[in-house]
């Protein structure tokens with residue numbers, strides 16, 4: 001984890017001097033969400049429900065980088081359709097013997113806001129959230145009776161969003177889990193969007209068959225129909241780039257071997273009640289980083305850490 005000095009935001013940095021106070025990062029925690037705004041206007045908003053990032057604005061707050069469905073439920077009644085829901089401890093449908101919901105419980109559980117820290121050197125703010133076994137509903141506790149603690153950190157910079165997670169086994173017995181950032185990126189136009197960094201990478205095509213491993217993708221990868229693929233790039237740290245007409249997104253991963261690329265396309269979007277507008281699939285692309293092909297095993301007392309950074313870079 002990046003070790004950052006903790007600094008209460010209430011303390012003015014220019015105390016005792018004749019200089020005007022430096023602009024402060026604004027943190028607005030409320031009963032259901034935490035919003036952070038940099039002095040330059042960039043912001044992010046995290047719902048306590050699922051620790052779901054529902055907004056990330058750059059360019060002084062002028063540009064939204066995450067796609068959110070107009071029909072997304074943000075009242076805790078359903079996983080949020082958009083933003084960055086967190087997938088844990090299972091990806092996709094759980095095994096038939098399990099009572100866990102699709103994509104697990106992290107995205108439908110209420111997390112705790114643990115606090116924030118700021119960094120003057122690079123004008124960023126870090127927000128920390130936690131989820132433990134004791135936070136789960138009795139149904140989820142019964143479905144996954146493992147002792148765990150998860151710390152999720154979101155760091156907002158001028159042109160970047162860094163997210164990190166530490167999953168710890170707080171019990172004595174070993175267990176396995178999967179983790180994924182289900183990131184809905186906003187793109188200007190899916191028909192003018194392509195990805196680089198996944199070529200020469202075989203993938204599981206979840207549209208054609210859950211078990212088929214296809215030929216490596218061509219370069220660059222364009223999205224021209226319903227797409228649901230799990231890539232396993234040979235280099236787990238390699239950069240994935242999403243090129244759109246606006247700034248491109250450069251995605252770097254730490255300790256995350258798998259990348260899911262998902263766009264429901266026209267027909268599937270029509271069938272999702274919480275997907276609005278119905279042509280919204282033209283303005284979104286899920287590029288999801290995680291560890292989902294195989295479970296990560298943690299012995300009692302062990303911890304696992306992963307991270308994703310998305311940077312905005314001008315094309316050209």
Ligand SMILES: O=P(O)(O)OC[C@H]1O[C@H](O)[C@H](O)[C@@H](O)[C@@H]1O
Pocket residue numbers: 079092102103206228229260261262286288
């Ligand atoms: O509808 P959800 O449960 O949010 O899942 C949305 C999508 O998530 C991932 O991208 C999976 O690979 C897809 O198969 C799934 O359709």
